[in-house]
Amino acid sequence: MSERKLQQITIRANGVSKKYGDSVEADFVLEDVKLEIRQGEFFILLGPSGCGKSTLLNMMAGFVEPTRGDIFVHDQPVRRPGPDRGMVFQHPDASLFPWLNVRQNVEFGLKMKHMKREERRLISNRFLDMVGLSEHETKFPHELSGGMKQRLQLARVLANDPEILLMDEPFGALDAQTRSVMQAELVRIWLHTNKTVAFVTHDLNEAILLGQKIGVMSRSPSAHIEAVYHVDLPYPRDATSTEFVELYKDIASHFNVTGRSDGVQVGAFPPSLTKLGGLP
Ligand SMILES: Nc1ncnc2c1ncn2[C@@H]1O[C@H](COP(=O)(O)OP(=O)(O)O)[C@@H](O)[C@H]1O
Numbered sequence: 001m002s003e004r005k006l007q008q009i010t011i012r013a014n015g016v017s018k019k020y021g022d023s024v025e026a027d028f029v030l031e032d033v034k035l036e037i038r039q040g041e042f043f044i045l046l047g048p049s050g051c052g053k054s055t056l057l058n059m060m061a062g063f064v065e066p067t068r069g070d071i072f073v074h075d076q077p078v079r080r081p082g083p084d085r086g087m088v089f090q091h092p093d094a095s096l097f098p099w100l101n102v103r104q105n106v107e108f109g110l111k112m113k114h115m116k117r118e119e120r121r122l123i124s125n126r127f128l129d130m131v132g133l134s135e136h137e138t139k140f141p142h143e144l145s146g147g148m149k150q151r152l153q154l155a156r157v158l159a160n161d162p163e164i165l166l167m168d169e170p171f172g173a174l175d176a177q178t179r180s181v182m183q184a185e186l187v188r189i190w191l192h193t194n195k196t197v198a199f200v201t202h203d204l205n206e207a208i209l210l211g212q213k214i215g216v217m218s219r220s221p222s223a224h225i226e227a228v229y230h231v232d233l234p235y236p237r238d239a240t241s242t243e244f245v246e247l248y249k250d251i252a253s254h255f256n257v258t259g260r261s262d263g264v265q266v267g268a269f270p271p272s273l274t275k276l277g278g279l280p
């Protein structure tokens with residue numbers, strides 16, 4: 001989407017730091033995070049496990065307060081969650097209502113907005129269909145597999161039509177086939193709407209498949225965004241193309257690609273990359 005004009009800044013952090021607890025000795029998880037996400041942008045936060053990706057996303061959502069500095073959404077400091085930001089959690093159980101069935105979960109937010117029944121139906125039909133859960137609309141969350149719950153969570157957030165999607169490793173627990181369907185579907189939705197997406201992952205392949213920009217985070221403590229890559233490749237992206245592979249190698253150089261301890265998933269090399277990079 002390089003042809004998109006330079007848009008206004010939707011999410012901004014300038015010198016945001018976070019430590020949990022009041023203890024003086026406690027390390028800062030994040031320190032001096034600088035970040036700009038523009039309107040309509042698909043922005044990836046990529047970093048090793050434990051570097052503070054969820055913490056940063058939770059601060060954007062208004063669930064966690066920064067220790068220093070502020071995150072701004074449209075120039076307003078984030079103080080609490082709001083309907084402009086929809087969060088897709090890593091673990092769907094945190095957000096689904098166990099006493100509501102699949103369709104009722106999708107329609108919950110719409111009902112809160114006093115939307116009429118017929119209109120709610122239309123919207124829930126659309127998103128249940130999209131995530132492949134139409135056949136399961138009367139089931140309850142405990143009757144669904146992990147992947148189905150995750151798809152339900154996504155349908156529910158999309159039904160609420162937030163301007164900003166905050167996504168915390170949303171596809172990490174899905175099987176490979178479902179993951180790639182959902183990735184493609186997310187890109188399609190994003191291309192057809194003007195949503196701003198902040199998407200957390202530790203999977204480099206996923207980052208390059210999806211993102212227009214990739215903010216590479218350093219390790220905790222005192223993690224921050226140490227580089228931002230622009231991914232100027234058309235969608236759907238081809239993980240075997242030369243440009244993809246080159247970018248993969250570039251970004252992987254930020255991490256320990258032999259993968260002993262840093263937790264960034266760079267192991268699933270396409271065969272071409274294994275050949276080109278001479279990696280194990
Ligand atoms: N509620 C919390 N209380 C105390 N420490 C926390 C809390 N949430 C996260 N942490 C710590 O902050 C660090 C970053 O965690 P997190 O943001 O979940 O990282 P990531 O999502 O990148 O794996 C970890 O060391 C984690 O233990």
Ligand SMILES: [Mg+2]
Nearest residue numbers: 053054055168
């Ligand atoms: Mg996390």
